[in-house]
Amino acid sequence: PPVPPPLPPPLLPHPSRWTKRENVDIFAMDMLIVPIHCHGNHWTLALVNFELHQLEYFDSLGGSPGRVLATLRRYLNDESMDKKKVPFAIDEWVDIVHETTVEAVRDSTQIPRQRNGYDCGVFMCTNADYLSQGVLLDYTQKDMVYMRRRLAAQILRAELFEPYYE
Numbered sequence: 001p002p003v004p005p006p007l008p009p010p011l012l013p014h015p016s017r018w019t020k021r022e023n024v025d026i027f028a029m030d031m032l033i034v035p036i037h038c039h040g041n042h043w044t045l046a047l048v049n050f051e052l053h054q055l056e057y058f059d060s061l062g063g064s065p066g067r068v069l070a071t072l073r074r075y076l077n078d079e080s081m082d083k084k085k086v087p088f089a090i091d092e093w094v095d096i097v098h099e100t101t102v103e104a105v106r107d108s109t110q111i112p113r114q115r116n117g118y119d120c121g122v123f124m125c126t127n128a129d130y131l132s133q134g135v136l137l138d139y140t141q142k143d144m145v146y147m148r149r150r151l152a153a154q155i156l157r158a159e160l161f162e163p164y165y166e
Contacts (some may be wrong), residue, residue: 019079026079027088033128036068043124046072047131053093058137060114060123062100069095105138115141122147129154135163 026032032048046068047056055072057065073090080088100113114123126147130137154161
């Protein structure tokens with residue numbers, strides 16, 4: 001009889017190795033911030049919000065998340081199966097794709113819009129910084145020179161600064 005084709009590789013090979021070394025329990029955290037490198041030339045951000053049961057996607061160019069949120073769902077289930085030996089109850093979770101605005105951000109549904117083709121990494125890092133501190137993403141493209149310097153200083157000092165306000 002013919003041999004069936006091999007199963008496709010797992011969506012995320014060996015996810016258990018990502019948290020095994022330090023024995024990290026991601027499910028005990030408030031949020032999991034995930035930088036996403038898209039198409040080899042763009043940075044976006046995903047957020048697993050354990051408190052609100054939401055998967056969130058932040059793209060400063062306003063692009064579609066593609067398979068990012070589905071991949072995160074799969075990762076959370078794989079991680080739960082590996083560490084807790086039970087499926088992760090994600091059916092009731094909500095997917096949120098934040099809209100971009102070039103105006104001042106008014107609420108948590110909006111994010112600043114990138115106005116050029118090269119600041120996506122700074123937007124992604126600034127979004128991660130602000131989200132980790134629980135503040136509104138209230139910066140704009142005009143803040144990018146300052147944000148670059150701020151990120152460099154945080155890296156050099158190995159510390160997070162308070163959020164930037166004008």
